[in-house]
Each structure stands twice: as C-alpha cells, then as structure tokens.
Amino acid sequence: MSNEAFWINGIGKETRVGPAELKNPAYGQVLIKAIAVPVLPGEWKIHAGLIPIPLNLPTVIGLVVAGFVEKVGFGVTRFKAGDRVAANSTGVATNDPRFGSLQKYVIAPETLTMKIGDTPFEEAATLVSGWAAYSALFRALPLEPPINGQITKKNEKVLIWGASSVLGSVAVQVAEAAGYNVVGVASGRNASLVKSLGNVQFVDRTSATAADDVLALGPYKAVFAAQDDAEDQVKIGKVLAAQGGGTFNSTAGNRSGVTLPEGVTATFHQYLFDFLKPEEREFTKWVWWGHFEEAIISRRLTPIPWEVRGDLTAVAGAWESLRNGSVSGKRLIIKPNQE
Template identity: 30%
Template sequence: MRSYHLDPGRGLAGLTLRDHDVPEPGRGQIVVRMRAHAVGARDLLVLAGTYPLPVRPGVVPGCEGAGEVVAVGADVTRVRLGDRVAATVFPRWWDGSFRWEYATQLGTGTDGTLTEYALLDADGVVPVPEHLSYAEAAALPLSAVTAWHALTAGGMPRPGETVLTLGSGAVSLSVLQLARSAGARVIVTTSDGAKAERLRELGAAEVVNYRECPDWPDAVRELTAGRGADRVVDPAGPLSMSLRAVAVAGEVALVGTSLSGPAGAHPVDPSALFAAAAVVRPVIAGHRAHFTALNRALTTHRLRPVVDRTFGFDAVPDALRYCRSGAGVGKVVVTHPGPPR
C-alpha cells in the first residue's frame, strides 16, 4: 500500500508518497480500504505550518475520506466487514461540547486518510448514506458536518427565516443546501460573477457580489426589508461585517479559518457586539452525532454534496494546487481506481 506523508511548514514540497505494509487492526480498530478523499483549504494550512493544531512531522495528512471496511479488530461491534464508512475528523469526539481531550484530529496529531488503507478507530467512523457514492461521501466529514453544526447549534432554521452564508466555499455550499431543505431563504456572498450564477443554480435566493458592493451588510439589509439575516454563517470574516448583517436576536456562527488567516482576526469593537444584540457562536467542525444527524437529513432530502472536480490518488499535489487557485465551486475529491460505490 501507499500513503502520503508531510513535513509541516514546507508546503507541497514537504509532501511525499511512501510504500508500507497494509496495517493490522488492534483492539477497537478497523482497516478501511480508502476509495475517495476530499482536500481543501484546511490541508493547505496544515502543509504550510499555519494550522492552529499541532502537526506531527511525518503524519499521514487528510481528514476527509470514505471507503470499505476490510479488517476488524477485537471488540469492534459498531461496524462489520464490507460496510461503507466515512471517517470523522475528530475520532474521539462523539457527542456533547468540545473538550481538549477530543482535540486529536485525523491528519495532524494522528495519521489521516490520504492513504490506500487507513487504520482507524471503529468509534471514529459513520455509515455512508446509501444514495451517495464514495466520492460524494468523502466530501462530507469536514465542510458538510461543519455546516450542519453551524446551522443547528442554536436550533435548525425554520421555514421563512433568512440564512446568510459568506463566500462560495464548501461550507457555504453545504449551508445553502441544508438551509434550503429546511425551508429557509438563503443569501450568499461572492466576489465572482461566474460563481454567482452557479450559486443561483444551486438555489441561492439572492447573491451579493462583495467586490462590486464592498458595503455588503447594507445590501443584505436591503434584501431583508431592513431586518438583517436571522442566521449568518461566517467562514471568511471579518466578524464586524457579519454583525452588521445579522438581525436583532439572530445568530452568527463563526467557522474556522480562511487561507488568509482567522475569520475573526480583525479587531471587533465591543459596541458592535451590543449593537448587533445577537449570539456569536464559534463552531469547531463537528462530532460524530452531528455527522449521523447530517446523514439522516441528506437521506431524507436526497441531497448530494457539490463535487467540483476529481483527481487520481497519484495526483494529490495537483488537487491541492487546484484548491489553492480558488477556481472551483464545490469539493475537490481524490479517488482510487475501483467500483464507484
């Protein structure tokens, strides 16, 4: 078998492909023959050495992937041989509030998914929805689970509410799909005219081009009769702008980091927090129960994540370069030869 390994801080130059023996599962572990992986901005941060969690030198990168269980260790009851499963980003975070002891993350502190055979904790996987391919399932563990967490932490959006999501990245696309399935009206921001058209095709009620309209919170208020958005999912920042766009008693979910730095890195005047009179909720990916609930929603509404482009396993560096270009709309997926299911 082959797996990628990284030397953090060296970018793509620190990514190498090595040969290994196929692992044997220990107690509570499984071996998954990986069929597909997703890569994105998070992986670029890890390679650059700017990710907020510690990265072990030589670690197998990647936190998103799906495949088939081919070996099961002792005391494993959650999965069986032949099951189609997807990895969870935080294999020890099963439910409840995030705690430091759950911080071990695939592809940083422990070996991740960019390998042909992954040794995983049996408690750190979930079943793949029947209607999804491996490539589609690989697109879920980070961005889609984060979107679900961001939308549901304060209660699922209700029909008639307005959800604003910033940018056309994978989290925002998942927010768009999930919020629409709940009956919400979704507004999306972007800086690209072609991407704006694609966002409308995917169901955005309104698209605001923030390059053409730098004062985009005012545009959002105009689109909501002065009220503002009930929910704002902010993967890009600055937070001060989201606070201007949110409705009184609304909610801003602050999601992760962008390639240019933390989404909330710009100083926020405390008076802006009081003026917004809204909840600001930092969101860290999601736990296994989030993933399970997301899969139920995807199955109920027959939703499929948006996959922009696929690459072969030997072309992971090319896939990451494509991510860095920012050219696509949707997840960038790496696949292995074999059956698409």
C-alpha cells in the same frame, strides 16, 4: 495488502508519497480502503505553518474518506467488511498518522462513519467534507435542528457567507431542512450553483453593494461565515451593526487586522470536538447515523462539482491549486485506490 501514504516531513518541507504501516482497527474503529479523499484547503495551510497545529512529524493528515470497510475492530456492530461508507477519520485531532485520510487505508471511529448506499464515492466524499455544517448551525450558532426529519417552517433568516464552498453549500441545505429561509453569499460566477441548492436568495460577494444588498434582505437570526476573508468580515460587521449588533460564527474566527464595529463579534468553534464529547453522543448519532447519512443515501443533498486529480502523487499539485486560488465552486478529489 500494503499501505501507502502522502507524508508531511516537516512544516514547509518537501512532501513525499511512501510506505505506511498498516494496522488493525482497535475497539470501536473501522479500517477503510480509501477510494475517494477530498483535498481540503486547511491541509496546505497546516503544511505551510499558517495553521499552527502541533504535529508529530513525519505524519499523514486529511480528515475525510469514502471507500469500502476493510476490517472492523472489536465492539463495532453497525458496519462489516465490504460496506460502502464515508467517514471523518479525525485526522490531525489525534496527531496520529493512522487517522490521516491521505493514504490507501485509513482508520476511523465507528461513531463518525456513515453508510452511503449506492452514492458514488466521489459525491459522498464531497458532501461529507461539509460535516462541520451541523456543528456550526446547531451548536455554534445555535439554531433549532429539524425534528424527526420534519421541516417546520420558521419566519427567520439565516445568512450563509461562502455558500458556494462545500461547507457553505451543505450549511445552506441543512438550514433549509431545519425550516429557515436562507440568504447565500458567494462570488457572482457561482450564482447558478448556489441557487441550485434550494430556495436561496443570492448575493454576489464581489459586488460593491454586497453589504447593503445583504442588509436589505435581513434581518438575520444567525450568520455563518463558511468561507470568508478580512474584507468579507468587514461587510458582515456592517450588516450586523446595522441590525443592532450581534455575533457571527466564522471558520477562522476574527481575522487578523479586522476591527469589527462595537457590539459585533466573530466567534471560532472547534467543530470536530462536538462529535468527540461523550455528552454529545446523541447529537453525534443523530448526525452521522441519522440526518446526514439519510440525506446522502437518499441523494437529497446536492453536491458542488468535483474534479478527480489523480492518486496520492497528485496531492501536492492539488494543494498548490488551492493555495493560488485557481479553484472555485468545486472540490478536488484524490483516488488512493481504484474501485
């Protein structure tokens, strides 16, 4: 058994696929044979230096993996070799290539690993790459989570901007499961996709009247920008200002060059940290071994479409597709190992 990884040699420098050390999982960790790994938009931005994360180079990045448990470390009781799982490996948060998911064998913490039952690896990898929706909705905003799996309908609306992205699509469905009425904003070409996620009111973000259309469907208890640019933030600012001001959570925070109306603010939240804090142990368990896991095993969550691009040698091409904007309404998947 040998390991191979997609290596970043330096910021903006040429990447390579090459050998990687294969280490045993430590206490509380699992070693996963990677079958499906989603390629995430933030990865090419890290490589390009647009997201200034300090890295010990050369390194392996990537956050999400689906595959088989190969080995478990001491203290792991929930998983065993052969289990079909998906995980957040913590990637760049650890600044350690062992945890980067763009390789054949990935180490991940037991606490951020879930069982996936018979769910196809590609589907599980696509859905699990929306893990941050739980942190965004129930910690950053924060909304009221579903209690004991029961949906308690609330006469309140949540606006999800970027609803056709993986993160946005998961957020739409989780917010609905918590009892909120959802308005989803995305490009008109992805209208059918967004509407398939549930009882969602759709608004075309490319429409000249998008802000007014969104405002007409409000007011909103909370606003989550799962995928937004500067122009989108101007529109969100207009909506919130019209309903008296407020705060929205964005994966990018307040975009450079965007001046929001008085009384409107954009916040940035370190979603992963919510699952790494000792005081959030129960929340982490509820998400990864409870609500999220159950929703994936039972196939209650609808994934956006995915496209398999190939093995590790296809990562650079997938990054380029994301960089040039030729991918919309789907997730690109890499297959480091065959099943």
